[in-house]
Amino acid sequence: MFKFLGVILMSTLIATSALAAGEIKLPHPDKVGKKTLMHAINMRKSSKIYINKEIDAVTLGTILWAAYGLNRSTGERTIPTAMNQKDLSVYVTKKDGTYKYDADYHQLIPVSKEDLRPLFNTQEYMADVPVVLIYTGSKEDYASMHAGSAYQNVGLFAAANEMGSVVRGYFDKEAVHKALNLPVEERVIISQAVGYTQ
Ligand SMILES: Cc1cc2nc3c(=O)[nH]c(=O)nc-3n(C[C@H](O)[C@H](O)[C@H](O)COP(=O)(O)O)c2cc1C
Numbered sequence: 001m002f003k004f005l006g007v008i009l010m011s012t013l014i015a016t017s018a019l020a021a022g023e024i025k026l027p028h029p030d031k032v033g034k035k036t037l038m039h040a041i042n043m044r045k046s047s048k049i050y051i052n053k054e055i056d057a058v059t060l061g062t063i064l065w066a067a068y069g070l071n072r073s074t075g076e077r078t079i080p081t082a083m084n085q086k087d088l089s090v091y092v093t094k095k096d097g098t099y100k101y102d103a104d105y106h107q108l109i110p111v112s113k114e115d116l117r118p119l120f121n122t123q124e125y126m127a128d129v130p131v132v133l134i135y136t137g138s139k140e141d142y143a144s145m146h147a148g149s150a151y152q153n154v155g156l157f158a159a160a161n162e163m164g165s166v167v168r169g170y171f172d173k174e175a176v177h178k179a180l181n182l183p184v185e186e187r188v189i190i191s192q193a194v195g196y197t198q
Contacts, residue, residue, distance in 0.1 A: 024099070024108040026061035029069060033160055040160035047164025050128040053196040054095075059161070060131065063194060064090060064101045066157045067133065067150040077103065079149035082142040088150060088189075091134040091180060093117055098180070116179050120171045120191055129193040132168075134176060136188050147189040154192055164197035 055063070068090045071078045081088070090101040092108065093116040099108035120132050135150060137143030151167050158165035173188040182188070 022110050023102065023105070024110070026064065026106050026108060027058045029062040029065035029106070030058060031062075031065075033157075035160040037156070040156040043159035044155050045159070046166040047158075047195075047197045048123075048125045048166060049197055050125055050130075050164055050193070050195040051198060052128040053130065055130050055163075055194065055196075059163075060092070061106065063131075063133075063154055063157055064092065065103075065106065066153040068101060069103050069106065075104075078153055079146060081146055085142065087138040087140060087143045088146040089136045089186070090150065091136065092131060093120075093134065094131050111180060114179065116176065119175050119179060120168060120193070122170050123168075126168075126193060129195045131194045133192040133194065134180070134188060135190050135192070136180065136182060136186050138185065139187055143187075144189050151190065151192045154194060158194055162196075162198075163194065165192060165194045167192050 066078055068088060069078050070076070076084070077086070079088075091111065092099050092101060095115055095117075097110060098112040098114060098116050100111050102109050116134075117126070117129065117132055120126055120129075133151075133154065135147035137147060155165050155167070157163075168191045171191060176188045176191075177186075180188070
């Protein structure tokens with residue numbers, strides 16, 4: 001009886017702490033889209049002009065799912081990963097704060113109330129970018145390859161949806177590492193701006 005009550009108490013505590021952490025459930029991604037893959041490949045480019053327009057929750061959820069979401073019930077992702085290692089993390093920073101993408105639950109885990117976009121504002125066109133994705137991972141080469149697959153998926157999504165995107169390496173990685181409070185064994189690999197160009 002006591003054991004049973006203990007289990008109930010523990011699950012209540014776990015559920016409460018999950019809620020207290022303030023995870024934000026993302027809407028279901030649009031896994032169909034309207035354009036063909038070949039159209040997206042043909043339209044892909046780096047955009048360096050943005051307008052000041054927010055990205056809605058469904059679109060953001062779809063972008064994150066394309067980057068690193070689960071596409072099979074067995075837990076594998078939209079990108080291939082060496083030895084099936086999940087050594088990539090995707091963060092998103094926007095006006096209302098900074099979050100880590102939790103692919104398992106397709107949700108955002110808040111990591112900071114701060115909008116870290118100013119840290120990426122090293123080129124003029126960044127001023128109106130609504131969302132910056134930050135790819136972090138282990139020091140293994142493979143993590144960089146995984147980031148490349150993820151940013152290509154996002155670039156293709158943007159191209160297919162009349163959005164703009166650009167991969168960005170020109171920012172202070174140490175400052176971002178510190179702002180994300182990453183452990184020493186994790187590194188900031190690359191970032192990607194996503195938004196609207198018209
Ligand atoms: C790893 C990587 C880092 C990049 N870093 C930057 C950057 O910091 N700033 C920028 O404006 N573009 C950056 N780019 C975008 C390139 O400038 C762009 O891909 C290249 O000029 C070719 O243009 P396209 O993507 O339109 O074909 C980067 C691209 C890659 C793949």
